[in-house]
Amino acid sequence: MNKRQGIYVLSIADKSYIGSSIDLNNRIYEHIRTLKKNEHHNIHLQRAFNKHKHIEILPIPVIKEENVIKLEQQLLDEFIDTGVLYNIARD
Secondary structure, eight states: OOOOOEEEEEEETTEEEEEEESSHHHHHHHHHHHHHTTOOSOHHHHHHHHHHOOOEEEEEEOSSHHHHHHHHHHHHHHHGGGTOBOOOOOO
């Protein structure tokens, strides 16, 4: 399977987690795997998953690798102070 790089958004209830990867499918799989095992590194996302047991996934492929981190950071900067993200840190 070909690797796709890009941004992904994981949504549970009314909040989301934004991330990026050079291998979207593998990174999303790892998030789901650790959430199901109750071992996710983000305690806020883990608690929401434990409560709601449902997650929506939006992968956003990005063609140019140098744009992946830049776009992720722009999204984090835009939404981090709104209270709608599970992300803990800006960068």
